[in-house]
Amino acid sequence: MAHTNRLAGMVERINQLPAFARPQALSLFFGKAVPFTGTAGIRIESLNQSHCEIRLANRRRVQNHIKGVHAVASLLLAESATGFLVGLNVPDDKIPVIKTVxxxxxxxxxxDMRVVAHLTDDQRQRMVTDDRGEVAVALTFYDSxxxxxxxxxxxxxxxPKRRD
Incomplete structure (x- = not known):
């Protein structure tokens, strides 16, 4: 699947770091690229073009009134995991947008909460070859x-991105 995707190139370089350093480097990179993920404290455990695993610690800043991870914080986790995957696969001349939740x-x-998300090879291929489309990204939530x-x-x- 040869296509231009700067984000995938950056993640590929980070994934060449020693295993112990990858989660911190990925989390810092995406925390700067998507500031709300950094604010919430999302930690990327593993990420490549077909698989993403991220977690959110049950800390005060993301808790609800019963001391669990807030519903919207858990949705941020799911949107981030699936969005990172789509972002790694959509070529630079296209723009990904969340459609339904x-x-x-x-x-x-x-x-703590953890989300694991996956894309199939067919889904990834369609993002490269189809000018526009949509994909339901498989994901599973886990608690502690x-x-x-x-x-x-x-x-x-x-x-396709608009050409201004």
């Missing part, structure tokens, strides 16, 4: 007990 809170989450407290779907679209 659907979430069902099925049980009370305990402790490895239970799945939220079922969510994130659909992303991409369109």
């Amino acid at each position: 659907h979430a069902e809170y099925t049980r009370r989450a305990k402790g 007990e490895d239970r799945e407290p939220i079922e969510a779907q994130m659909t992303w679209a991409w369109t």
Whole structure:
């Protein structure tokens, strides 16, 4: 899949660092590129063009009234994981945008939150070859007990960048 994507190039360079340094470097990079992720304290555990795993510590700044990770903070986690993946695959001449978010809170989450998201090879190929389109990115939420407290779907679209 040869296409120009500066973001993928940067992530590829970061992924050449020793394993212990990658999460910190990825988190700092995306915290500067997408400031709200840094403000919330999202930590990127692993990221490549088909897989993303990120987490959010259950700290006061992201808590709700019952001391769990706030619903909107958990959605930020899901939107970030899926958005990072789409951003790594959409060529530089296209722009990714979130289209729909659907979430069902099925049980009370305990402790920190983690999201794992995936793209298939077919989904990745369509982002490169199709001028515009949309993709539902597979994702799973986990709490600190490895239970799945939220079922969510994130659909992303991409369109050609406007030439101003």
